[in-house]
Amino acid sequence: MIDVMDPVAFETHPDRYKHWKLDLTDASSGIARLIMDVQEDHGLRSDYVLKQNSYDLGVDVELADAVQRIRFEHPEVRAIVFSSAKDRIFCSGANIYMLGSSSHAFKVNFCKFTNETRLYLEDASSESGIKSIAALNGVAAGGGYELALACDEIYLQEDGNSAVSLPECPLLAVLPGTGGLTRLVDKRKVRRDHADVFSTVAEGIKGKRAKEWRLVDDVIPRSKFNDTMTKRAKELADASPRAKAKGPGMPLPPLAGSRDRQGAGWIINFKYITLKIDEKKRVAELEVRGPDHDPPKSADEMRKLGPSWWAVQAFRELDAAMLDLRFNFLDVGLLVIRSKGELEKVVAHDKALASLSGSDWLAKEIALFQRRVLKRIDVTSRSLFTLIEEGSCFAGSLLEIALASDRVYMKDDEDNESGIRVQLSPANFGPLPMGNGLTRLQSRFLFEPKRAEELRGREGPMTTQDAVKAGIVTIAPDAIDWDDEVRVAIEERAAMSPDAMTGMEASLRYGGPETLETKIFGRLSAWQNWIFTRPNATGAKGALTMYGKPERPEFDWRRA
């Protein structure tokens, strides 16, 4: 199995897109067009060809970047129209040969990233009023249809050829891994028996029946397709609350960082984030640094700071570090998180963001972005231990990282002289919910929902003992025990089975209510993870392995 040999880069720009075109010619009408035109020979690896508008991680990285840029850089855009530059094909989904030759660990991380991208698209619609239309001017198969499912509306061109399909089960013996089945019944509310038929017909469904079964919103003749799409996009743009957003947008410049070999590992350095990788111990250490400047006092000041505002830059860097860890260091099972800085400053920046985001679209986008980054941490399949020591600044939005962790260790200084504290801020009580719709504090106290509410308005730094009482801290070793306790905990965790930990952590992190989002990730880590590793999919005669070969796959017929 092949993992990506060169580190995957997640930084890109529309000028450098290979596979998508961001067309802003109708931006003044509130419309952006994202046109998929995958360059066959520009996959991330050279051992597959991206035929038929099929995608790999590189294609999805561009898509994620485009959506992100529309949100920050183009406040005038209120509707996105997805279409294809290829004749007769919208998108044929994730490239099968890429999947077939990727390691299991890469496949699942790939699926996770594409799911996040789809969820960001939905988040842009529900939170920012950027509506999206899938203008299916050709066949939308597998991941192609899943992309359509992530849009608000799906229109299928009526040309005797264009169809929608989820051929994963019949053709590849795996599941539509980018949330396809969940969105079918939970989002589009397709009847379960119709969904059953649809998901087992490889060639898919087209025309009237596709509409009747709610697989698409309408079927439109080829001659009227483009005009109708533009008209509908205009309607959606006009109805969007984002119409009130006042420009200008905030450009997202490339992050300045370095990535160097260091001993038996790597050190990845940004202004506010350092990620150290110890490949031998299979442990990564993340340091998050607090603000080093004053928070903006007004929307103007915020715009002046732009992407260099700590609240933006630190979280962009954090996002980049998490993706780097996820894709480029698959063996590293444990992330140890520390912070450095001043609690009050973090709180001050959180408060500035909270007050601005009530009235300013950009501030709101920044808050929403922080929320997405923290969700990215929630679904990262690595053990997360936060260590709170001298000089740390786990307050408010940064305390959320601790709350996202599987365990929180806070050093107990009995005489309270070393100043080890944590602090709450408005960020802990609403703007940064998890995928289950609850705040991390609410998710923490499922048995005593009142406790999260009781902490609201608790201002000022909390000592270790306070934090233990508040339920924020898992273990509070004192100064004498600290080094040993932490070292042993890290070694112990790093020695556990990575599969068991992934499953355990995913199960424990998402107590409480189910949402579309939790279902998607839950099913990905359970069902898809399992099916992907079964011989029926990836064995020597499995369907994914045999795809495109002359022989038929062979199945182990026992139902598990």
Place this chain on the structure above:
Amino acid sequence: MSDVVNDTKIPNNVDLSSDKKLQRALEAWQPNFINWWLEMGPEGFQQDQVWLRTAISVDSDGWAHFDYVKMPDYRWGIFLADKVPDRKIHFGDNIGQPVWNEVPGEHRNTLRRLIVTQGDTEPASVEQQRLLGQTCPSLYDLRNLFQVNVEEGRHLWAMVYLLHSYFGRDGREEAEALLQRRSGDPDKPRILGAFNAPCENWLSFFMFTYFTDRDGKYQLLALAESGFDPLSRTTRFMLTEEAHHMFVGESGVQRIIERTAQLMKQAGMSEDVRKLGGIDLPTIQKYLNLWYTLSLDLFGGEVSSNAASFFAAGLKGRAFEEKNYTEHTALNQSYTLDKYEAGKLSREEIALRNAMNEVLRDNYVEDSQRGLDKWNRVLEKEGIDFRFKLPSRRFHRHIGMWADVPVTPAGEIISREEFEKRKSEWLPTAEDEAYVKSLMTTPVYEKGKMANWIAPPARGIKGQPVDYEYVRHNV
């Protein structure tokens, strides 16, 4: 440093005076240990001056320092055998890697469990024996009892040292719990079965120190091989003390046999020595059967995945792993044992690593026989035909595949009814218990005097005469 936790009060070679973590942990634990000792230690003798051996250093003079001391003032010390330079893990999957001087996180819980299980037996035996002093057969034996008791206490300290130094908060909690459990208490029993069995008379005490302490010896030998160096060094030093306990057991049983043989002669070679106040040989055999089999259980199940993983990880080896074996992975080798399942007996080959409990039990069985040979030589010399025998290891078991299978001491599987009917031939009955107890109603505190049922020892302790005042009781 505090008044109670310092190098004078706690002789040690672990640099206690500069180890803040250990000092703090001991400051909390030591008073509770003393309270435990006063509550659960030898009852009625805490104010007596006892001529005891105290280890004050690990060198050959230091570990055997004799003097009178009141037991609560005994200086329980912390000693590790000298460090072997460049020691490597020498068995299991990690062969050749340097030994661990800190607890490897991966094995933390396993090691803690091993240490707690070993540590729990130490205070348990003190509890089991706390009333024995009140029926002592001589001052010599009384002193030996107390020597065993304080050294079991020191072994508790040794395990607590490891828990305090290497296992953080959990370790401190476990160390505390070692003082909370009570032998035979239905609500908070000691961990292992044999350490909850009552040890109420001196025959049991001698059998216990011969058989049950010998289990301790083999567990310590296996742990002395450990790749966790502090555990290895601690247990190596404990072994020097454990040898004395087995001497107490072996010589104690032997002196009873000698006395019984004398009484048998007096009675005209009649075996009914009970009339003369001796303990008859069949009764001694029954006590032997009881304590030997309870001790066999302590080695655990015959087939054990735990034992395999302890070995694989390099945490617990075989006794004399380095000296007695040439191959140390124990992979691709098998061990053949009798398997009893659903009423059927068969021979089965199991992976050697899974048989590590049985391997250690084999060593133990062999070692146990040596004392019996000596005892039988006494009988032979006296012209008595009776011979002591170790029962089959299938007999009277509570753990492993022979647990609760009705088997005779010869190893024959019989019906449950027959077993119940004949049990009284093999194991002490209530009547036997009552008889043995009846011999030991009055303690003997007179210098040099022995109770009627036991012969005097050949010599005293450390060059002192047998009639030395080993314990100054109530003076």
